[in-house]
Amino acid sequence: MRTAARTLPTAVGRALAALGVLLVIGLLPWLTRTDPARTILHARYADREPTPGTLAAIRRETGLDAGPLHLLGDWAFGLLRGDFGTSWVSGQPVRPDVLSALGVSLTLMAASLAVALLVAAALGARTLLAGARGPGHKPPTARAGALGAVLAALPEFLLAAVLATVFAVRLGWFPAVGWGGAPGDALHAAVLPALAMGLPAGALLGRLLDDALPGAFAEDWVRTAAASGLPPARVARHALRRVLPPLLPQFGFVVVGLTGGAVTVETLFSIPGLGGTALSAALAQDLPVLQACVLLLLALGVAVGIAVRAVRRAALGPALDAGALPALRRPALPPSRTLTATALVSAALLAGVIAYGMTRDPLHVDTAARLAPPGAAHPLGTDALGRDVLARLGHGAARTALTSLAVAAATLVLGVALGVLTRWAEGLREVVNALPPVISGLVVAGIAGSGATGAAVAVTVVAWAPIAAHTAVLYEQERAAAHVEGAVALGADRGHLLRRHILPGVLPPVLRHALLRIPALALALASLGFLGLGTEPPAPEWGRMLSENMPYAERAPWAVLAPAAALAAVGVLAVAAGALTAGARTRRGGGSR
Numbered sequence: 001m002r003t004a005a006r007t008l009p010t011a012v013g014r015a016l017a018a019l020g021v022l023l024v025i026g027l028l029p030w031l032t033r034t035d036p037a038r039t040i041l042h043a044r045y046a047d048r049e050p051t052p053g054t055l056a057a058i059r060r061e062t063g064l065d066a067g068p069l070h071l072l073g074d075w076a077f078g079l080l081r082g083d084f085g086t087s088w089v090s091g092q093p094v095r096p097d098v099l100s101a102l103g104v105s106l107t108l109m110a111a112s113l114a115v116a117l118l119v120a121a122a123l124g125a126r127t128l129l130a131g132a133r134g135p136g137h138k139p140p141t142a143r144a145g146a147l148g149a150v151l152a153a154l155p156e157f158l159l160a161a162v163l164a165t166v167f168a169v170r171l172g173w174f175p176a177v178g179w180g181g182a183p184g185d186a187l188h189a190a191v192l193p194a195l196a197m198g199l200p201a202g203a204l205l206g207r208l209l210d211d212a213l214p215g216a217f218a219e220d221w222v223r224t225a226a227a228s229g230l231p232p233a234r235v236a237r238h239a240l241r242r243v244l245p246p247l248l249p250q251f252g253f254v255v256v257g258l259t260g261g262a263v264t265v266e267t268l269f270s271i272p273g274l275g276g277t278a279l280s281a282a283l284a285q286d287l288p289v290l291q292a293c294v295l296l297l298l299a300l301g302v303a304v305g306i307a308v309r310a311v312r313r314a315a316l317g318p319a320l321d322a323g324a325l326p327a328l329r330r331p332a333l334p335p336s337r338t339l340t341a342t343a344l345v346s347a348a349l350l351a352g353v354i355a356y357g358m359t360r361d362p363l364h365v366d367t368a369a370r371l372a373p374p375g376a377a378h379p380l381g382t383d384a385l386g387r388d389v390l391a392r393l394g395h396g397a398a399r400t401a402l403t404s405l406a407v408a409a410a411t412l413v414l415g416v417a418l419g420v421l422t423r424w425a426e427g428l429r430e431v432v433n434a435l436p437p438v439i440s441g442l443v444v445a446g447i448a449g450s451g452a453t454g455a456a457v458a459v460t461v462v463a464w465a466p467i468a469a470h471t472a473v474l475y476e477q478e479r480a481a482a483h484v485e486g487a488v489a490l491g492a493d494r495g496h497l498l499r500r501h502i503l504p505g506v507l508p509p510v511l512r513h514a515l516l517r518i519p520a521l522a523l524a525l526a527s528l529g530f531l532g533l534g535t536e537p538p539a540p541e542w543g544r545m546l547s548e549n550m551p552y553a554e555r556a557p558w559a560v561l562a563p564a565a566a567l568a569a570v571g572v573l574a575v576a577a578g579a580l581t582a583g584a585r586t587r588r589g590g591g592s593r
Contacts (some may be wrong), residue, residue, distance in 0.1 A: 005400060017431035018298050024443060025294050026072045029064060029285060031443075036285040043089045043284040062088045062287075075291060084295075085288035086340040098277065098292040103274040104179055108197075108266075109259040111190040115198025116205060119475055123147065123206025127213045128236050149345045151203035152519050152571050157264040158564050159197035161550055164268065167192060175563060177270040200520075201254050207516055209222030211509070212243040245312045246477065249469035252308040257303045277438055294439065298431055305430035312473070320376045343518075346569040353566070356396015362387065371556040383549050389562050392540035395564070400542040401450055401570055403520040407460050411521070412514040414464035416507070419471025420498070426472065429465045441528045452541070455528040463521055470513050472507045519571035542566055 001168065016038050017178065029036040037055040040136055041048060048054065059065040064429075078085055084094040168176035174573040175189050216239040266276035278293035280286075300573065356379075374381045380389040418425040441458035479502060487501055537544065542563040549559035 011427065015427070017428040018302070020534045021294065021298065021431060021435060025291055026287070027068050029140060030044055033388050036287075036424075037062075039285040040088050043286070054137070071287070078221065079295075080193070084292040087283050087286055087289050089286045089289075093287050094292045098274070098296060101272055101274045101277040101293070104271060105259045105275065107131050107187070108190050108193060108262065108271065108273060109255065111194035111206075112201065112258045112262075113255060116258070116495070117195050117292070118201035119151065119199055119202025120209055122206035123203065124209040124213060127210050127233075128239065147203075152200050152207065152516070156196050156200060157268055157550070158546060158560065159199060160193060160265045160268045161553055161560075163192045165194055165554060170273040179271050187530055189269075190426050193262070193269050193271060195445075196265050197258055197262055201258060204516065204520065205247070205254060206251065208247055208513065209243065211512060212247065216242040217386060246470070246473045248308045248312045250466060252304045253466045253469065255304050256297075259297070259300055268272065282439060282443075294435070297435065301435075304429075305382055305426070309426075315572055319364060340576065343572050346572045350566060350569045350573075353388075354394045354397045355388065355390070357390045357397075360388050360391035360394065362386065362391040362395040363538055364391075371552060371555075371559070380562050381556060383556070383559045384546070385554050389545075389559055392545055393542070393562050393566060395544050396540035396545065397566070399539070400522055400525060400566075403456050403525060404518050404570070407456050407463065407521050407525070408514055408518045410460050411467050411517070412511070413462040414460070415467025415514070416510060418464065419468035419510075420475055425468060428582065431467050432462050435462055452539075455525055458528065459521060459524045463517070463524065466517065467510060467514055471506060471510050474509060475502060478502045478505045515574045515577050518574040519567065522567055 024031070035055070037049050037058045040058055041050055041054060056065075065072050075085055082095070084098060086092065087094055087097075164176050167173045174192050176475075179189050219242075222235060222239075225238070262273060263279050264277040266269070266273040266278070274296060276294055278290055278297070278538050281289035281293060364387065366382065368384050368386070369378065370386045371384060372378055372382040372386070378388050378390065380393065383389055383392070419426070441455060444454045444458040445460070479497075487497060522542075525541075526545065545563040546560060549556065553560045
């Protein structure tokens with residue numbers, strides 16, 4: 001009975017969330033401001049005149065004239081027979097293409113995940129080894145902060161373009177585009193996109209691991225293990241087992257994100273994956289293909305969520321049920337000198353560049369100075385239209401950095417609020433995480449129009465899920481701790497428990513996590529700008545600067561490196577701010593999270 005009571009809210013939330021997403025996707029032709037019949041006609045026959053008779057024929061053929069409920073009903077009954085429908089554009093069955101795209105995405109996800117795990121292990125290794133030597137040695141600090149921040153803040157599409165230029169075009173070691181038919185060819189083609197996606201994902205996981213390890217090494221069992229002569233390798237293994245269960249949900253989010261969120265990388269390398277297929281279908285208003293892609297992504301997200309929850313329950317279930325799980329208390333350690341110095345330098349340079357750029361005109365076009373290198377007239381050079389890169393970088397800071405901060409604040413509030421709901425919001429988190437930000441951006445742009453506000457809303461819609469998952473696992477551990485059980489026995493109500501016992505232990509690490517997510521939010525906004533779903537031209541925005549100048553990266557690298565360096569600086573500052581908050585003391589026990 002107890003297991004059923006715990007499972008029912010999750011299952012209900014998952015089913016309602018999945019139904020809501022599929023319903024919105026199914027209603028997309030009626031929610032957007034464009035006529036889907038015109039879009040389908042253009043996708044089929046680019047030069048054919050959109051006469052009323054032709055458009056009416058397309059509506060009859062696709063069932064658009066029957067209304068949304070009829071379309072959704074036919075699609076649902078087809079799923080019961082294993083039929084995903086017929087493409088509105090190609091006229092071919094949807095199932096073979098989307099299943100093939102799923103196989104490609106899973107292969108690419110596996111390769112990217114291997115890269116991410118190696119990067120995360122490398123970033124956390126120094127802290128792990130330092131803590132395993134015992135309390136007599138210098139306490140571990142955030143050793144990999146600066147490097148992890150830079151890696152996490154590098155745009156995936158920029159990494160993909162640089163890797164393709166160097167290792168595919170110049171050296172010829174790997175294919176620049178396409179996906180091989182044989183397994184060996186597919187793995188060979190997956191190397192560069194896997195590096196482009198795995199490096200930032202691994203940096204985020206490594207930073208979260210590096211942030212959690214000092215709390216494990218500060219516990220009493222480490223002193224006992226060292227006094228009893230336990231080998232450092234075993235201490236390190238036990239410390240990993242202590243910190244990994246709370247991080248498992250983040251691992252699940254990364255797995256799903258590497259599958260459905262690789263749209264820009266798939267587009268650059270012409271990889272027929274699920275994310276790129278969904279994007280193409282959404283742009284062409286090919287509803288059956290889009291619905292099938294989203295359904296598979298949702299199924300993958302739910303499956304990963306169930307697996308993560310099962311592994312975590314197997315590792316911590318008895319401790320959680322018995323109320324014997326102590327909360328990790330991260331010691332109040334100063335950030336590493338390298339991270340502090342890097343953050344100070346980054347802040348000074350970024351502030352100087354933005355301030356100086358704000359004094360210049362970002363819209364002035366000088367056709368005689370197209371792709372001009374840095375010089376006295378243009379300190380950071382010009383772009384393909386002859387506009388000053390420094391001016392566009394300065395004026396675009398508010399649209400990128402400040403928007404990222406606003407989205408981070410919104411996701412923090414939503415994540416904490418929905419994370420405390422735990423089981424009722426768990427299914428919703430799994431479903432939302434499976435929805436790529438680009439698809440969310442297309443839906444929001446179709447309903448409200450493209451622009452900076454729409455891009456921010458689209459990112460917020462899906463970006464709260466990792467924060468909520470982190471809040472939920474910490475809330476569950478704090479609620480099962482012995483001191484909370486004692487407070488309940490003394491008659492403390494839910495409000496008192498939240499204010500005095502649970503939230504003081506949950507909020508500090510969640511706040512640091514939210515700060516670590518700022519570069520990812522900036523990159524998500526930049527990705528939407530890169531795909532033309534963010535700020536509309538000619539307004540400057542760092543993501544749009546990258547997309548506009550990417551074709552000229554080899555001739556004018558300064559036009560691409562400037563916004564990329566600014567994004568990396570934002571990442572370093574976010575990680576440094578998170579490290580500074582680690583010294584905040586909680587009200588209980590004088591420790592900090």
